[in-house]
Amino acid sequence: MIDHTARTGPGRPEPAPAAPADGAARPRAGRAGRDRPPGKSLRARLRRDWQLLLMTVPALGLLAVFHYTPTLGNVIAFQDYSPYRGFWDSPFVGFDNFYWLLTDTSFWDATLNTLTITVFQLVFYFPLPIALAVLLDSVMSPRLRLFLQTVVYMPHFFSWVLVITLFQQIIGGAGLISQLLRRNGYGGLEIMTDPDAFLLLVTAEVVWKDAGWGTIIFLAALAAINQNLYEAAAADGAGRWRRLWHITLPGLRPVIVLLLILRLGDSLNVGFEQFFLQRDAVGRQAAEVLDTFVYWRTLAVGEWSYGAAAGLVKGMVGLVLILVANKVAHRMGENGIYRRT
């Protein structure tokens, strides 16, 4: 349905209407709300809407308990927390934990690793779903295209344990390719235990798992490009590659900019399980990222307050990055993850 309206729309793809973003601030919805006759008393509105309110209770209750309560629990970052004394009786120590954290070189190593991975994947992962989407879009047979889509989306639904296990079986030290090499008198592959190759390895895994799934949004944007533009360009003598450059890529531009900004806003998150699972094999020098730092340096050894401080710093910096990225998106005339009201 979204597809349909988009396809018949103007040349530039409209931002898809179902973005999570538009939540609170969907303009049409907002107006409809304000247009209701004023002066309806609270009691009248309660009588009208109590069933709706009741329906939101289970989900909001779960969020209150499992999201907002632990958010408040971050006070332990300012304490010398011990489970025996609990939240109420643990002494407050101000910003001590943050001081220790910011002078801790292993924290900065983890931060550097995280940012390196982000930048590397922006260069070597980010363009691939775009290229793959253009390629899939050029497949003329609908059946073949559906088959290809089915196959390339699939690995997105595999768990990280599974993906890493599959990689081990094929390119690991005891994997299929290593077996083949050894039988022919060569040494086995050591990609999966080599700290220097770790950046390549994790990027290859992300490509295998998610590049296909990542095409969905670009395929939608491609479908929204006005076909008449292509026809007119072809009539004017523009070949395949010129059409790609002058029509396809400009048509994808809004989506590309949006995803790029979102990814930058999310710089501190490179995924947790992928690194947790491979940290032992390559060592922490290469594989320690911020999330695994919180786990191994603190939770695993019971330094609760220190770990909470590290988590809080990451959360706050991440929040600022998202807000800044969103602001930049608005400045550039794109829709961010939310709209201003």
Place this chain on the structure above:
Amino acid sequence: MTLTTRRPAWAEAPTPLEQGAKAAVLGAILLAVLFPIYVVVLTSLSPASAVNDAGGLVVVPRGFSFAAYAELFAGGVVTRAVVVSVGVTTVGTAISLATTVLAAYGLSRPGSLLHRPLLFLVLLTFLFGPGMIPSYLLVSSLGMIDSYWSLILPTAVNAFNLVVMRAFFMSIPAEVSDSARVDGAGEWKILTRLVLPMSKGVTAVVGLFYAVGYWNAFFNAVLYINDNAKWPLQLVLRQYVQQGQNISAGSLADTSQASSLPPGLALQMAIVVIALVPVLAMYPFVQRHFTKGVIIGAVKG
């Protein structure tokens, strides 16, 4: 998405070279995705002789044997883990879908009482997570360590799924529910009789997201489940396959018939397949809804 059924008249036919290059790239991509799965499935189904001859993974089929699966499902670590994972996935998906559908519907009418602040509470979870350690302390202070509820309740409501669902409900014309309301139907009736039947696609997709999430959940179990006997399948997969702990040694084997046991590699690959199959089985039924645009806009987030 499949809008072009035939090449438009103005487009030039590709040269054989272009056609060949395209086929080669697409073929390589298919191979990269499907080959590892093929090898793993084949090895898990191969008799001991084939695995020994290959000296590892089996690439060329040489006989079939279900011995590895028979062994794994004869009781023991893997059987138990499958039961745990199936249980958590089933109960979790039911709870998640029910709470998400209700809240998405409850928040689908702008202008209703408290609509904006409640929606804001949902959206705020996108921007800031509570952090690993406070979450752990909460779960442990609720006494849920080593309880299966710790694998369900903390992740039961996903704001992204809620927003996807809400956006779909809001796209249903208001006239539909308005007319029912005039006829005296309550919200519950409108949701179950009118709105849900019109939302099968989005419900299937969100249900798949939740189910896959529960089935694949790994780190929550690392944090919250200390008792090995309660491990879900992903932890077993990690222990016995990724970290290569020898599975045929003692943990499940009945040593009296050791000679007829399937080889360790076939057992390991069978565990991989068991972790893979439910995802592969659910996915094609839901996949067609991806292309109907249900989530296309929402994937952005």
